[in-house]
Amino acid sequence: MDLSVASTPAYPGQTMENGQQHGHPALGAGSRISWIPEQVRNDKNWMATSLDAWGIYVHVPWCHRRCSYCDFYFEIGKSDSKFSTSVLIEWNARRQSFPLLPAETLYFGGGTPSTLSALQISQIIESIKSSQSLQPDAEITLEANPEDLNSSYLTEIKQAGINRLSLGVQSFDDAILKWLGRKHDAKIARNSITQALDAGFTKLSVDLIVGVPGEDWSQIKEAISWLNEVGVGHVSVYILTVEPLTPLERLIEKGQRLRPIEDAQAVAYEQAQAVLIEQGYRQYEISSFAKPGQESQHNRLYWAQGSYLGLGPGAHSMLLQPDGSIYRRHTKGLLAEWLKNPAAATFSEDILDPGHALLESLAFGIRDLLRGVQVKSQLERHKCALPITFSSTVENLKDRGWVIQQDEHLFLTPLGTLFADAVAREFLGM
Numbered sequence: 001m002d003l004s005v006a007s008t009p010a011y012p013g014q015t016m017e018n019g020q021q022h023g024h025p026a027l028g029a030g031s032r033i034s035w036i037p038e039q040v041r042n043d044k045n046w047m048a049t050s051l052d053a054w055g056i057y058v059h060v061p062w063c064h065r066r067c068s069y070c071d072f073y074f075e076i077g078k079s080d081s082k083f084s085t086s087v088l089i090e091w092n093a094r095r096q097s098f099p100l101l102p103a104e105t106l107y108f109g110g111g112t113p114s115t116l117s118a119l120q121i122s123q124i125i126e127s128i129k130s131s132q133s134l135q136p137d138a139e140i141t142l143e144a145n146p147e148d149l150n151s152s153y154l155t156e157i158k159q160a161g162i163n164r165l166s167l168g169v170q171s172f173d174d175a176i177l178k179w180l181g182r183k184h185d186a187k188i189a190r191n192s193i194t195q196a197l198d199a200g201f202t203k204l205s206v207d208l209i210v211g212v213p214g215e216d217w218s219q220i221k222e223a224i225s226w227l228n229e230v231g232v233g234h235v236s237v238y239i240l241t242v243e244p245l246t247p248l249e250r251l252i253e254k255g256q257r258l259r260p261i262e263d264a265q266a267v268a269y270e271q272a273q274a275v276l277i278e279q280g281y282r283q284y285e286i287s288s289f290a291k292p293g294q295e296s297q298h299n300r301l302y303w304a305q306g307s308y309l310g311l312g313p314g315a316h317s318m319l320l321q322p323d324g325s326i327y328r329r330h331t332k333g334l335l336a337e338w339l340k341n342p343a344a345a346t347f348s349e350d351i352l353d354p355g356h357a358l359l360e361s362l363a364f365g366i367r368d369l370l371r372g373v374q375v376k377s378q379l380e381r382h383k384c385a386l387p388i389t390f391s392s393t394v395e396n397l398k399d400r401g402w403v404i405q406q407d408e409h410l411f412l413t414p415l416g417t418l419f420a421d422a423v424a425r426e427f428l429g430m
């Protein structure tokens with residue numbers, strides 16, 4: 001599951017499909033969130049400023065079964081043996097629309113990408129690399145479910161070129177894992193992490209879901225301490241959301257599951273945030289915490305509105321145009337059709353004009369808590385002027401204590417991270 005760009009809000013104040021504002025005002029503008037604006041001045045690698053920075057996303061549309069809360073597109077079962085060939089046919093058909101420079105990231109998301117064999121992964125990476133389309137030091141991430149991992153598979157995918165693993169652990173509590181409908185238990189989760197570390201994965205991310213009714217907070221705290229102790233460098237924290245038409249929604253409606261309480265979820269998120277920061281993780285995005293150097297470059301590309309080519313059924317693509325507009329494309333989640341003719345699978349597309357693209361870049365970019373959003377470079381990138389209401393909007397956000405301005409950058413304050421969706425709405429509504 002591609003939680004890093006998931007529809008699951010990181011906490012009840014984040015902008016996502018439900019579009020509601022549930023910010024928890026209990027967390028004041030203190031210093032619990034570690035943000036270091038000084039770093040921005042030394043940061044030369046800000047993808048949002050470049051027309052040529054881009055990444056590749058491969059959507060793997062299979063899962064072993066449906067987790068109760070999931071509303072993603074996938075099929076139940078094992079991956080099709082034609083998958084890698086089909087990805088490469090689509091790649092060859094669409095690659096020329098993207099910048100000539102090699103991509104900076106390659107990301108296998110899903111679904112469950114660890115349903116692919118090491119050979120399939122290797123074929124895709126090798127072929128993309130051999131077309132000189134991937135930087136030699138590119139970040140190559142595979143999302144994986146704990147139950148799919150063992151020493152030999154880990155060794156093989158590392159040899160294939162995967163250099164970052166994102167594990168869908170979600171919880172270390174067997175009762176909660178069962179509640180969520182996950183296939184693994186806590187023992188399998190811990191084993192998969194130690195095996196990945198033993199296999200030499202120095203970039204390892206673990207997804208956690210908090211805000212599940214009945215969760216044991218001391219258990220979550222212990223789990224985070226353990227992740228730190230064993231050397232996991234990146235943790236993503238998401239709050240459980242009850243999406244429409246999911247099995248979870250039906251179970252709640254039938255009275256077979258408790259409905260999560262939003263205020264309790266906000267407290268759970270804040271507790272996880274505080275413990276992660278205590279353990280030395282730096283919050284660099286609303287739901288992402290990392291030790292220095294462990295941040296996900298691919299996710300940062302998304303927040304910076306960088307370009308990416310999405311391959312596979314259900315994948316999204318985005319391409320910044322020379323006139324500052326943004327081209328967006330979504331391949332429909334029609335697996336059989338896509339496997340048959342991946343280069344001509346059904347898709348929808350639209351163009352975001354430069355003015356609207358600018359507003360989206362401001363709204364998304366400010367989620368990067370370390371780099372903030374650099375207004376001047378966004379203007380250059382989208383080749384348009386700021387809306388006349390920009391200054392008054394920013395002043396208003398500053399008055400509320402949600403945003404600060406340093407040099408040419410806007411940052412969310414610690415308080416503002418709890419109201420990120422409201423800040424985004426303000427920018428989008430200018």
Ligand code: SF4
Binds near residue numbers: 063145
């Ligand atoms: S592993 Fe579970 S949460 Fe992830 S995409 Fe599959 S069904 Fe959804």
